[in-house]
Every structure is written in C-alpha cells, then in structure tokens.
Amino acid sequence: MRRGGLHHVELRASDLAATGRAWAWLLGELGYEPFQQWDAGRSWRLGDLYVVLEGAPLGGTNDRRRPGLSHLAFHAGDAAAVEHLWTSAPDHxxxxxxxDRHPHAGGPDHHAAFLEDGERFKVELVAG
Structure with missing residues (x-):
C-alpha cells in the first residue's frame, strides 16, 4: 500500500450482465483476478487496487465527453500485448x-489502444 495510490475505482452500469462480461475479459487479460461478487455487482483485484462494477440504481447514460470521468488508462504490457487486446476487443x-490514428492516437511517441464498452466507458491501454 502506497500513500496516494488508488485504493479502488467504482463504475456504475445500466446493463450489469453485458458490461460485466466486457470488463471481466479486459481485466482478466490485464492480470486482475475476480475479487467479490454480489447480486448488484462484482469486482476484480490486482495487487492493492480493485475495480468495482455495480448496477446503477438510477437511470441515465454515461457520456465520457460530458463533465466527469473521461477514461481509465491501464499499463497493458508491451506493444504486442496492446495489439492483442486491440485485435481481440470487439469479440468481447x-x-x-x-x-484511423491507432496506435498513436495519443501522440507520435505514445503507443496505446483506445476502447469503449457498451456503456461508453473508455479505456486507454498503454504500451510500456
């Protein structure tokens, strides 16, 4: 545990089943392990950090372009690992x-894949 490090991230989904499948695949590919599961949610853990996905108690939609959270960025391994995720992601x-700018949408010296799930949560998978 490092002071100032993230403890957990919590996301709310309108379709917990579909969103849960997408995140389970991605987080599993990144080395996260299933951590907790309950009727209205689930979580995955990697070291001291865990990611929670819960069903949203209120209606509405997420839009990363509005004020609020834009995206989560993950270290995703080397360039080959990022390409594997980029290639496999639509099936999950x-x-x-x-x-049109992949893998340098973040700039000419930044190798990453940018993805969006069905709830419009955006992730950036950065090659390290």
Whole structure:
C-alpha cells in the first residue's frame, strides 16, 4: 500500500450482465483476478487496487465527453500485448476508438489502444 495510490475505482452500469462480461475479459487479460461478487455487482483485484462494477440504481447514460470521468488508462504490457487486446476487443464487447490514428492516437511517441464498452466507458491501454 502506497500513500496516494488508488485504493479502488467504482463504475456504475445500466446493463450489469453485458458490461460485466466486457470488463471481466479486459481485466482478466490485464492480470486482475475476480475479487467479490454480489447480486448488484462484482469486482476484480490486482495487487492493492480493485475495480468495482455495480448496477446503477438510477437511470441515465454515461457520456465520457460530458463533465466527469473521461477514461481509465491501464499499463497493458508491451506493444504486442496492446495489439492483442486491440485485435481481440470487439469479440468481447468493446469498440475500437480512433482507428484511423491507432496506435498513436495519443501522440507520435505514445503507443496505446483506445476502447469503449457498451456503456461508453473508455479505456486507454498503454504500451510500456
């Protein structure tokens, strides 16, 4: 545990089943392990950090372009690992973003894949 490090991230989904499948695949690929599960949610853990996905108690939609959280960025391994995730993501509930600029949508010296799930949660998978 490091002071100032993230303890957990909690996301709310309108379709917990579909969103849960997408996140279970992605987090599993990144080395997270299932941590907790209950009727209205589940979580995955990697070291001291865990990611929670819960069903939203109120209606509405997420839009990363409005004020609020834009995206989560994960260290995803080397360039080959990022490409594997980019290639496999559509089969697991993720849409590719910025395909015309992939893998340098974050700039010429930044190798990453940008994805969005069905709830419009965006992730950036950074090659290290």
């Amino acid at each position: 509930g993720w849409s590719r973003l910025y395909e």
